Amino acid sequence: MTVELRAGPTPAGAPALDLRPWDDTGIQPLIDIYRDPALRRWTRIPVTGVEDAMHWLELQRDGWRTGERLSFAVRESDRIVGHVVVKRSAAHDDRAEVGYWTAAEARGRGIATRALETLTDWAFTTLAGLTRLELLHQIDNRASCRVAQKSGYTYHQTLPARPPFPLDGHQHVREAPR
Template sequence: MNVTLRVEATPSASALFLRPWNDGDVEPLIKAYRDPTLRRWTRLPVESVEDAVEWLELQRRGWETGERLSFAVHEDHPEPDERRLAGNVVMKRTGPGRESAEVGYWTAAHARGRGVAPRALEAITTWAFDVFAVEGLERLDLLHQVDNLASCRVAEKARYRFHQVLPARPPFPRDGHLHRRRADTPV
């Protein structure tokens, strides 16, 4: 599946361009993962070219199986070579016919606080419900650790409602929040 998504610019934010990750993303990925805040909230470290290649291979395999549909989020620019990596959004599925899937995201340090995460999350949410409703997708779940307050704000901005606290379980050391959004969530 070769999918690209666009998020229009707003008066206060640039347009976003979302596309599947590719081999050209090695250096931007390594650069993004130099950020200690990003490393704090993610499970797969990317510290070297080898780590980046392995991470990108995981994303490629995810598209092949349909179980991990991950998009590189770029701040748009008229010249594709000038697009700057701003983050990642992903939808994780365990197979067709499932009524729910999980979404996740991270934002590069330079892009935080500018609405990139909620707008990218909104884009993948709309796309997921449009594409997978025919397979029975009715709900998307977003999970984060209770002490990740920024993720709580992103979830709320993207209309993912708090559902419950989940107890800590490996690999997560703290309790978590489960936010949910249904296909029929009003605008």
């Protein structure tokens, strides 16, 4: 399945974003992006070299094969600046979880919000039976809380800490349009 999504340029002049499934051209960008200590703090799978990047990319490809992890590289002017994903299990096919990260140099420019909005619209129009998307973040990740709110995800509840997350977390929810 070839899926390409686009968030057009903004009136303020921010360039368009292209969202495409990950491929092997992402190996070196992943290694470079994962050198950021802030990103490593919020992600669970370390990427420190080529072998780790290849493993990470294989997880993304497996997710597309099973339909349980539909992930996209977020590109700005053909440079990878982020990642967005919809995670869906057969046990709860009416709901899914979304996640995202941005490269250090891309933060603070609305890229995560624009990419998440694009992914959200796509998920609700493409994934049959989907009625609810959930976004989880650790309670001390204030930037993710702001992205959730700006993307139309409302705070739902605080969840207790559980491995691999050492702190409580927020759950934000967005319901499918009616």
